[in-house]
Amino acid sequence: MTEPLLSIDEIVTEFRVEGGVVRAVNGVSLDVRPGETVGVVGESGSGKSVTMMSALGLLPGHGRVVAGHARFRGRDLVGLAERELERIRGREIGLVFQDPMTAFNPVMTVGEQIAEGLRRHQAGLSRRAAGARVVELLAEVGIPAPERRARQYPHEFSGGMRQRAMIAMAMANRPALIIADEPTTALDVTIQAQILDLLGRVQQETEAALIMITHDLGVIAEMTERVVVMYAGRVVETADVDTVFHEARHPYTRGLLRSLPRLDHRVAELPAIGGQPPNPQALPPGCSYRPRCPLNQGRDECLTRPELNPAGRGHRSACHFHAELAGLTGGVE
Amino acid sequence: MVAYVVRRLLVSAVVLVGISMLLFTLLQLMPGDPVEMMIDPMSFSGDRAAAIARRREQLGLDASLPIQYVRWAGEFLQGNLGFSYSTSRPVAEVMVERLGPTVRLMGTALVIGLLAGIPVGILAALRRNTLVDYGAAALSLVAISVPSFFVALLGIYVFGLKLDWLPTGGMNSVGGGGLVDSLRHLVLPAGILGLALAGPYVRYARAAMLEVLGQDFLTTARSKGLSRRRVVGRHALHNALIPLVTVVAIQIPVLFAGAVVVEQVFAWPGMGRLALEAVLARDYPILLGFVMAIAVLVLLCNLLADVAYAVIDPRIRL
Numbered sequence: 001m002t003e004p005l006l007s008i009d010e011i012v013t014e015f016r017v018e019g020g021v022v023r024a025v026n027g028v029s030l031d032v033r034p035g036e037t038v039g040v041v042g043e044s045g046s047g048k049s050v051t052m053m054s055a056l057g058l059l060p061g062h063g064r065v066v067a068g069h070a071r072f073r074g075r076d077l078v079g080l081a082e083r084e085l086e087r088i089r090g091r092e093i094g095l096v097f098q099d100p101m102t103a104f105n106p107v108m109t110v111g112e113q114i115a116e117g118l119r120r121h122q123a124g125l126s127r128r129a130a131g132a133r134v135v136e137l138l139a140e141v142g143i144p145a146p147e148r149r150a151r152q153y154p155h156e157f158s159g160g161m162r163q164r165a166m167i168a169m170a171m172a173n174r175p176a177l178i179i180a181d182e183p184t185t186a187l188d189v190t191i192q193a194q195i196l197d198l199l200g201r202v203q204q205e206t207e208a209a210l211i212m213i214t215h216d217l218g219v220i221a222e223m224t225e226r227v228v229v230m231y232a233g234r235v236v237e238t239a240d241v242d243t244v245f246h247e248a249r250h251p252y253t254r255g256l257l258r259s260l261p262r263l264d265h266r267v268a269e270l271p272a273i274g275g276q277p278p279n280p281q282a283l284p285p286g287c288s289y290r291p292r293c294p295l296n297q298g299r300d301e302c303l304t305r306p307e308l309n310p311a312g313r314g315h316r317s318a319c320h321f322h323a324e325l326a327g328l329t330g331g332v333e
Numbered sequence: 334m335v336a337y338v339v340r341r342l343l344v345s346a347v348v349l350v351g352i353s354m355l356l357f358t359l360l361q362l363m364p365g366d367p368v369e370m371m372i373d374p375m376s377f378s379g380d381r382a383a384a385i386a387r388r389r390e391q392l393g394l395d396a397s398l399p400i401q402y403v404r405w406a407g408e409f410l411q412g413n414l415g416f417s418y419s420t421s422r423p424v425a426e427v428m429v430e431r432l433g434p435t436v437r438l439m440g441t442a443l444v445i446g447l448l449a450g451i452p453v454g455i456l457a458a459l460r461r462n463t464l465v466d467y468g469a470a471a472l473s474l475v476a477i478s479v480p481s482f483f484v485a486l487l488g489i490y491v492f493g494l495k496l497d498w499l500p501t502g503g504m505n506s507v508g509g510g511g512l513v514d515s516l517r518h519l520v521l522p523a524g525i526l527g528l529a530l531a532g533p534y535v536r537y538a539r540a541a542m543l544e545v546l547g548q549d550f551l552t553t554a555r556s557k558g559l560s561r562r563r564v565v566g567r568h569a570l571h572n573a574l575i576p577l578v579t580v581v582a583i584q585i586p587v588l589f590a591g592a593v594v595v596e597q598v599f600a601w602p603g604m605g606r607l608a609l610e611a612v613l614a615r616d617y618p619i620l621l622g623f624v625m626a627i628a629v630l631v632l633l634c635n636l637l638a639d640v641a642y643a644v645i646d647p648r649i650r651l
Contacts, residue, residue, distance in 0.1 A: 056556070058552055058555055058556060082561070083560075085558075086558045086559070086560060087558060088558070089555065089556055089557065089558040090556060090557035090558030090559075091558055094556075095553070095556040097549065097552070097553060097556075099549060102548065102549040102550060103549050103550055103552075103553045104550055104553065105550040105553075105554065105568050105571075105572070106550070106572070106646075106647070106648055107571050107572055107575070107645070107646060107647055107648075108567075108568070108571075113553075113554075116554075116557060116559065116563075117557035117558065117559070120557060120558050120559055121558060153647040153648065155647070155648045166553075169553075169557065
């Protein structure tokens with residue numbers, strides 16, 4: 001098996017908030033091999049984005065990685081000097097953000113903003129050459145009239161076009177890894193498919209690895225090879241995509257799948273997971289999913305924290321009773 | 334843009350007519366009668382009431398208010414702002430004479446205020462909740478709340494009287510001149526006015542910068558591997574300056590009005606002192622000229638703010 005390109009290892013990230021600290025990410029590990037597509041799925045606040053931002057040193061000021069490592073090509077990004085991180089960001093790792101409305105600087109042209117990343121990492125690239133490269137990039141991501149578009153400001157772009165420009169920006173320096181943080185969440189459904197196609201195409205052409213952060217299982221099914229399911233700052237299940245959809249061994253994953261609308265079943269009401277995601281400032285002791293879990297039934301084991309245990313080939317689940325889900329299809333009542 | 338500016342100027346002209354009517358009326362309502370002051374009761378002998386009536390007729394002050402206004406407006410449009418009651422000199426001439434010194438003082442004060450206030454405010458935002466931030470907040474609070482006449486007197490006492498470093502009044506030394514001499518006279522009044530301006534600028538700059546620092550596009554900029562210096566200097570600063578330009582432009586007339594005190598303390602021969610003298614002498618034509626000038630300035634500065642906004646923010650199209 002090839003060496004992982006990025007190996008996140010037991011990352012713990014905390015945020016200072018009024019009246020204490022919140023542990024947003026609590027010992028998350030995941031590997032991405034070169035060229036691979038990994039989906040990270042979970043509800044809002046489950047720590048998906050924070051995990052990635054922790055690895056890249058892009059946490060906001062009140063956030064801090066308190067433990068763990070993020071090895072990228074043999075170097076630990078956690079604790080790496082800012083200057084070194086700057087050399088990796090944008091050059092070896094490209095980012096696509098969720099909201100293309102706010103992710104662009106409103107007072108700089110789109111072209112300038114892409115060229116800036118090119119010139120940062122390609123010493124000696126002239127302004128003119130960078131400009132020409134920007135036009136090529138915009139054409140590659142399917143933006144019509146790229147010469148004119150490069151000179152326009154973000155507000156002159158539609159949401160979909162802006163996200164295309166964002167992808168052009170992320171792939172500008174041919175990074176080995178692209179992290180897409182909910183790249184389609186803020187877009188119209190019709191545009192979502194186009195953007196996913198584009199991301200897939202870009203990934204194939206540049207042979208980059210792709211981490212797809214999403215809460216959309218449809219995106220996971222369509223795009224990814226391996227899936228990491230996160231809940232309340234932890235990984236609860238990880239497996240290849242087929243296994244997750246057909247043989248999920250964690251009640252949370254099952255709950256997510258069950259709440260998907262399906263074309264072949266007519267239901268009066270979509271079954272949702274009961275209860276609320278836990279407050280990260282007051283996580284229930286033991287298994288964080290316990291209060292919402294149908295397997296709990298007051299069993300004592302659920303009061304201790306489950307480890308991420310093997311549940312099959314390349315399949316791990318953080319549930320004490322994952323064996324009970326073996327063979328069962330569909331959701332758990 | 335040009336069409337917008339033209340349209341705004343036309344609207345401004347209408348507004349100006351309204352303002353002038355209002356001011357004209359208000360001035361007539363002010364207590365005190367300039368004619369009474371012209372005919373000195375101590376030295377005048379004879380029929381004083383008749384003399385006052387005669388003078389009133391000469392000056393056209395016997396006519397009704399609307400007629401007086403129409404006459405004044407007619408002359409105003411021809412560039413004649415009337416004549417000073419106290420010196421009989423043309424108002425326009427007196428005002429132009431006083432405008433230069435005021436612009437010199439205000440301009441320098443504005444530059445000092447911007448250069449001192451905006452960098453400190455930005456720094457305070459970047460070092461939020463540190464000693465730098467608290468220090469900046471304390472200094473700006475002092476600058477905002479201590480009245481400028483007090484700071485002016487303090488400045489005169491320390492730098493003029495005790496240390497004898499700087500002149501304490503006027504624009505030039507008597508008989509003297511030259512650039513250095515002028516600059517030395519400018520230091521205290523412009524410095525004090527400038528620091529008074531810097532107080533609020535620190536606040537505005539800090540708030541504007543904090544607002545920008547939380548924005549997503551800065552994370553995008555960092556995700557491209559840009560240095561912190563470039564992220565702050567290029568991406569954050571440009572966005573933070575947008576609201577500041579508006580604030581500064583709109584405040585220029587306030588600065589003009591605030592100069593009255595400082596000009597008085599430093600015997601600066603500017604517009605502010607002219608206005609004060611005019612009030613004391615019931616010199617209505619001068620006063621009317623002054624307030625009209627302020628009105629024009631307010632309208633122009635608002636227009637300037639909008640145009641500047643459109644120039645630095647590509648999202649705004651006029």
